[in-house]
Amino acid sequence: MSAPIEDYALLSNCRTAALVSREGSVDWFCAPRFDSASVFGALLGEAEQGCWRLRPHDEAARATRRYDGDTFVLITRWETPSGVAEVHDLLPVDGGRVDLVRRVVGVSGEVEFTTHLRIRFDYARALPWVRQMGDLTAPALHATAGPDALVVRGVALAPHGHAHRGRLTVAAGETRDLTATWFPSYAPTPEPLDVDAALAETRDWWTQWAASIAHDGPHRDEVVRSLLVLRALSHQDTGGIVAAVTTSLPEQFGGARNWDYRYVWLRDAALTLEALVNHGFLDVAESWRLWLLRAVAGDPAEMQIMYGIAGERDLAERELTSLPGYQGAAPVRVGNGAVDQYQADVVGEVMVALEAARVAGLPDEPFSWALQRALLDGVAANLDRPDNGIWEIRGEPRLFTQSRVMMWAAFDRGVRAVEEHGLDGPVDRWRMLRDHLRDEILARGVDATGGYFIQHYDSHEVDASLLVLPQVGFCAPDDPRMLATVAEIERQLMGTGLVDRYRTASGVDGLAGTEHPFLACSFWLVEQYASSGRVADAEKLMDLACLAHNDVGLLSEEFDPVAGRQVGNTPQAFSHLALVRAADALHGHSGRAAHRR
Structure with missing residues (x-):
């Protein structure tokens, strides 16, 4: 076993x-x-x-x-x-x-x-x-x-x-x-390896890369290891950034929530890119931007939410019978059916990450900006289309609040690119669409009684993804609606002390079974606490979430606090990049887009 x-x-x-x-x-x-x-x-x-x-x-x-x-x-x-x-x-x-x-x-x-x-x-x-x-x-x-x-x-x-x-x-x-x-x-069979030389070169390569990390705040060791993990998941030749190195490690032991994460999700890669850019690694940003141009080449309207490491599009999901599954959790899957989903938040994540690179000093090239303009055309063309959301639900598509906010963020970054960086584009149209989305979200994405943001329109549920709203500048961390959302998340999603993504009992994901707290969500809440003045709560939750590390500093996708076990694919880029942002927030960096609020 x-x-x-x-x-x-x-x-x-x-x-x-x-x-x-x-x-x-x-x-x-x-x-x-x-x-x-x-x-x-x-x-x-x-x-x-x-x-x-x-x-x-x-x-x-x-x-x-x-x-x-x-x-x-x-x-x-x-x-x-x-x-x-x-x-x-x-x-x-x-x-x-x-x-x-x-x-x-x-x-x-x-x-x-x-x-x-x-x-x-x-x-x-x-x-x-x-x-x-x-x-x-x-x-x-x-x-x-x-x-x-x-x-x-x-x-x-x-x-x-x-x-x-x-x-x-x-x-x-x-x-x-x-x-x-x-x-x-x-x-031909390769010649024997010069192990002494290979060992010395490998040590020097990683050590020199890590020496460029600037972080002297709390949890420095965890930040450095997390950034190293993000680099380890970035393909040296293609620039593609995989979500994890494993497939089918279960979200529920013995269950069927088993997915292949060895591909490049635009969302996860964009968030990874942003974490690396914020710590000075512009070369990774340039490499990934070139990867994006190659992957989405042709008709951006046909953009997928994920690709293979070199930009491959055919990632059809299939089941393998030759591998019985981690401790009996079957089926084992290769490929990922989410490749065919529409996830409305993805372009927003890409635009936010590319703006971070632009602000950090990576100039736009004509082709990269033309791609971004085309992506915004795609957002406008799908403005009223329900989607599968950040969590890739396999149930009925919805108008998820977080997705709508990321569409707002996409247009917002387009407007900022023109107004602040001198790029060209239909800024009046983008501004109109941005403002329309904001009015709609505040009218339909807030619970009329509780005053908190809701998971999707016409629901009363909350979702941990709502914690990204202040991160991208949609509202301030201490906005009354955001504080009410945090209170509802604490009430509904923190039964174990860590944060669940959403209530699986609501049936929104269309899947049987349950799952464990998703580690990135706990780190998002640390960031929210720190940014809204609840520093003691942030430090306490950060310490608790960091207990999910194993002995060499790696995080999986989820964690079972009761059994003290890691759960899901590993090491998980989403968990590590969220840890980096949480540590930055504790160090005084108040969010991904504080200057946008």
């Missing part, structure tokens, strides 16, 4: 990722991209779905782990009765190859390790043809199935059923390097 979600640490080379458990097992690894088929898929099943386990032979060994400073080099320290040793795991960056490195370092005494390797390409649907290569001094195992090949070096491996096992021993001062290199099966 796969480990608890919080037991996994992330390795990333900014092209793909691997997840390593506390027990030293690589249970998730897709190659060569985040959204490729898995090579190791035990995360969504059992060991037979593919894994690479490396740990001391002595089952009594105790492990502690950490990242090597501000990097994604994972150091697991094993203490045994016979000695102490470390395993340094990494995916080398900027090498033009896909290597998974597991360096074993003797610290004291002598430690015997065992390794268990089970390769299962194509989401465990392809049992590879395996052959031994090399010799006793340089053993290698070569596995091939269809388009995929993997060569594993550094330890002699003997067959054991449809798996391979091996042993190695390190004494104090000794080092053994184990590597697994993915490559296309039609290509």
Whole structure:
């Protein structure tokens, strides 16, 4: 059975990722991209779905782990009765190859390790043809199935059923390097990796990137790690920013709310972009803007709410029977049916993020501004169209208040671009549409009795997404309607101390079952508290939400405060970017658009 979600640490080379458990097992690894088929898929099943386990032979060994400073080099320290040793795991960056490195370092005494390797390409649907290569001094195992090949070096491996096992021993001062290199099966087998050089280059790459982070306020360690995670989810070549590195980790254990998050949601990517821009990373903004131009090229009216990492459009959702699911949560899905949804807030998020880049000093190019104008035409053409909302409901489309506000924000940023930055456009029309939306929202999006903003028109429910209204400048954090909304959120959505997205019992999402508090929503409320003067409440909730971190600073999508378990896909960009904004608010940065109010 796969480990608890919080037991996994992330390795990333900014092209793909691997997840390593506390027990030293690589249970998730897709190659060569985040959204490729898995090579190791035990995360969504059992060991037979593919894994690479490396740990001391002595089952009594105790492990502690950490990242090597501000990097994604994972150091697991094993203490045994016979000695102490470390395993340094990494995916080398900027090498033009896909290597998974597991360096074993003797610290004291002598430690015997065992390794268990089970390769299962194509989401465990392809049992590879395996052959031994090399010799006793340089053993290698070569596995091939269809388009995929993997060569594993550094330890002699003997067959054991449809798996391979091996042993190695390190004494104090000794080092053994184990590597697994993915490559296309039609290509020549890559030469052995220079592990010393790859390790040094990877450490330097991450450390230099992190050194540019400017944040000396509260929760600095969490902010730095969160920004590192956001960079780890950004594809080095294409500029696409994935929402998470996993698929089908459940929102309800044993349930069917299991989705594939290894794609680029325009909303999530725009919010990630904004968090990075606010901390000085304009190069990421420029790379993503170019990605956006490529992805939406042609007719912006055909814009999707999500794309593949290189801008692919065909993300049809399908179910896999080869992976039984995380601890039995089925089905496992690849692709995402939300690709066909209309989500009216998305253009607003893109416009807000691109304005943040513009204000930070990234000038608009003719093509990028032409795209933004075309996107605003699309918003105007769909002005009265119900949508599926920020939470991608699979029930009846509605006029969601948050979606309407983000449409307002889209036109607002268009007006500001002309008035404040000298760009061209039909500013009078945009201003008219912006003001029309504002009047409509205040007339139809506020509960007549309670005076709070509502989830969608004609409802009495609240929704945590309403916390973004002051963030984008629609109203002040201390607007009476906003304060009433917060009070209603506290009453309806905080039964566990953290914030739920909405009441699933209302049936608005069209899905069976329930879910757990969505971590980004709690961080949004921290930002709201801090911006409206409730600093003590903000600090208290921030401390509580940060308890959802695992031991190496990673956040999943949701958290079960009762069981103390992470829930949903991991690591989740939405959770980490919301944490960064919450910490900024506690540091005195009063929201995404304080200057717009």
